[in-house]
Amino acid sequence: MSDMKGMTALVTGGSRGIGRAICLELARRGASVAVNYAGSEAAARETADQCRALGVEAEIFQADVSDAAACEALARAVRERFGRVDILVNNAGITRDGLLMTAKEEDFDRVIATNLKGAYFCMKAVSRFMVRQKFGRIVSLSSVVGLRGNAGQTGYAASKAGIVGLTKAAAKELAGKNITVNAVAPGYIETDMTAVLPEKTKAAMTATIPMGRPGAAEDVARAVAFLAERESAYITGQVLCVDGGMAV
Numbered sequence: 001m002s003d004m005k006g007m008t009a010l011v012t013g014g015s016r017g018i019g020r021a022i023c024l025e026l027a028r029r030g031a032s033v034a035v036n037y038a039g040s041e042a043a044a045r046e047t048a049d050q051c052r053a054l055g056v057e058a059e060i061f062q063a064d065v066s067d068a069a070a071c072e073a074l075a076r077a078v079r080e081r082f083g084r085v086d087i088l089v090n091n092a093g094i095t096r097d098g099l100l101m102t103a104k105e106e107d108f109d110r111v112i113a114t115n116l117k118g119a120y121f122c123m124k125a126v127s128r129f130m131v132r133q134k135f136g137r138i139v140s141l142s143s144v145v146g147l148r149g150n151a152g153q154t155g156y157a158a159s160k161a162g163i164v165g166l167t168k169a170a171a172k173e174l175a176g177k178n179i180t181v182n183a184v185a186p187g188y189i190e191t192d193m194t195a196v197l198p199e200k201t202k203a204a205m206t207a208t209i210p211m212g213r214p215g216a217a218e219d220v221a222r223a224v225a226f227l228a229e230r231e232s233a234y235i236t237g238q239v240l241c242v243d244g245g246m247a248v
Contacts, residue, residue, distance in 0.1 A: 003029065003030055004026060004029040004030040004031035004087075004225075004228075004229070004230075005030035005031075006030075007030070007031045007032070007086040007087060007230075008031065008032045008033075008034065008078070008082040008083070008084055008085055008086050008087070009023075009026045009031045009032070009033050009034065009086065009087035009088075009089060009228065010034040010036065010061075010074070010075070010078050010085055010087065010088050010089070010122075010126065011023050011026070011033065011034070011035060011036060011089040011091055012036040012063075012065050012088075012089065012090055012091050012092035012118065012122060013036065013037070013038070013065075013091040013092030013093060014033070014035040014036055014037065014044065014047055014089075014091065015035065015037040015040040015043035015044040015046075015047055016040065016043045016047070016191075016192060017191040017192055017193060017217055018091060018141070018186065018189060018191060018217045018220050018221065019047075019089075019091040019092070020043075020047045020050075020217070021216075021217035021218050021220065021221035022089055022091060022220070022221045022224050022225070023035055023047050023048075023050075023051055023058070024047070024050055024051060024054065024221070025218070025221035025222060025224070025225045026087065026089075026221075026224075026225055026228065027050075027051035027054040027055075027056045027058065028054055029225060029229075030055075030056060031056060031086075031087065031228075032056050032057040032058065032082050033048070033051045033056060033057075033058040033059075034058075034059055034060075034061055034078040034081070034082065034085075035047050035048050035051070035058060035059070035060045035061065036060075036061050036062075036063055036065070036074060036092065037060060037061075037062060038062070038063070038064050038065070038092065041060070041062065044060040044062075045060055047060075048060050057082070059081055059082075061074055061077055061078060065090075065092045065114060065118030065119075065121060065122060066110075066113035066114045066117060066118050066121075067121075068117075068121045068124075071118070071121035071122050071124070071125045072121075072125045074122070074125070075122070075125035075126045075128075075129065076125075079129055084129065084133055085126050085129050085130065085136075086130075086133075086135060086136060086137060087136075087137045087138075087139070087228045088122060088123065088126045088130075088136070088137070088138045088139070089139050089140075089141075089224055089228070090118065090119035090122055090123065090138070090139070090140035090141060090163075091141045092114060092115075092118050093114060093115045093118075093141060093159075094110065094111060094114045094115065095111065095153070095156050095193070096108070096110055096111050096155060096156075097152050097153050097156065098152060098155075099151075099152055100154050103154065103155065107155060108154070108155040108158075111155040111156055111158075111159050112155065112158065112159050112162070114159075115156070115159035115160065115162075115163070116158075116159040116162040116163060116166070119140045119163055119166060120166060123138055123140075123166070123170055123181075126138070127170075127174060127179065130174075130177070130179045131174075131177050131179070134177065134178050135178050135179070136174070136177070136178070136179035136180070137179070137180055137227065137228040137229075137232070138170065138174075138179065138180070138181040138182070139181075139182050139183065139184060139224050139227045139228055140163050140166070140167055140181075140182075140183045140184075141163070141183070141184055141185075141186065141220075141224075142160045142161075142163040142164055142167075142183045142184065142185040142239060143156070143157075143160040143185055143186060144185055144186065144187040144188075144241065144243045144246050144247045145157045145160055146159070146160025146161040146162075146163060146164060146185065147160075147161070147164070147185055147239070147241070147247050148246075148247055160185075163183055164183060164185075164239055167181050167182060167183040167237065167239065168237045171236040171237030172237065174236075175236055175237075178233070180227070180232065180233065180235060180236040181236055181237065182227045182235060182236060182237065182238045182239070182240065183238070183239045183240070184220060184223045184224050184227065184239075184240050184241075184242055185239050185240065185241045185242065185243065185247070186215065186219075186220045186242050186243060187209065187214075187215060187241070187242065187243025187244055187246035187247065188202075188205045188206065188209060188214045188215065188243070188244075188246065189214060189215045189216065189217060189219070189220060189242075190214045190215070190216060190217070191217055194214070202214075208246055209243070209244040209245060209246050210244060210245030210246070210248065211244030211245055212244075213244065214244075215242060215243070215244055219242050220242050223240050223242045226240075227240065
């Protein structure tokens with residue numbers, strides 16, 4: 001396992017689900033962890049406590065990533081607390097599902113603001129520090145839905161497809177500064193968000209996975225940690241699918 005001692009990671013939407021799994025995986029590898037949350041303070045504190053139990057420093061930071069000024073303040077606060085920001089994981093995301101013909105414009109706007117603009121704002125804020133320290137790892141969460149589409153999720157699919165373009169463009173801009181920018185595209189992962197789906201929907205989704213089963217949050221976390229390692233220095237602008245073969 002890679003040694004991330006001396007590194008600081010900022011994980012947006014780190015209070016639960018995939019975000020929490022990512023925080024814990026990075027902590028396991030020795031990174032200090034800044035756990036960002038929007039509204040779930042108690043859950044964020046629990047994530048930070050679990051990270052500290054693994055022997056690293058961890059703090060919680062409240063910020064709505066859809067707000068550019070909040071992202072700037074978040075990046076500054078993390079740097080002030082830990083001295084540097086080596087890893088940014090753009091994980092914060094929401095869904096507002098609905099059919100194209102009946103979906104509300106405000107729902108589409110909210111999803112784009114959080115999922116896509118949030119990643120953009122955080123990358124913009126953190127990359128300034130990374131350029132100065134001549135090192136950085138940025139990993140953003142896309143989705144199999146962003147690569148293949150999904151009925152009833154036009155806004156979510158657009159936001160996650162946007163992450164791919166954002167990743168590739170930023171990778172080209174920052175490559176010469178020893179900063180890599182990559183994305184991870186999860187498939188059907190068992191989380192609190194998917195637990196509420198009807199059994200019929202879960203069965204239909206599982207049927208499209210060549211491996212025949214959903215993934216775990218830890219599967220995604222390990223992929224993110226791999227791309228965040230010092231040793232992954234020659235990988236940039238890539239989208240790593242963690243989906244049991246769903247997007248093949």
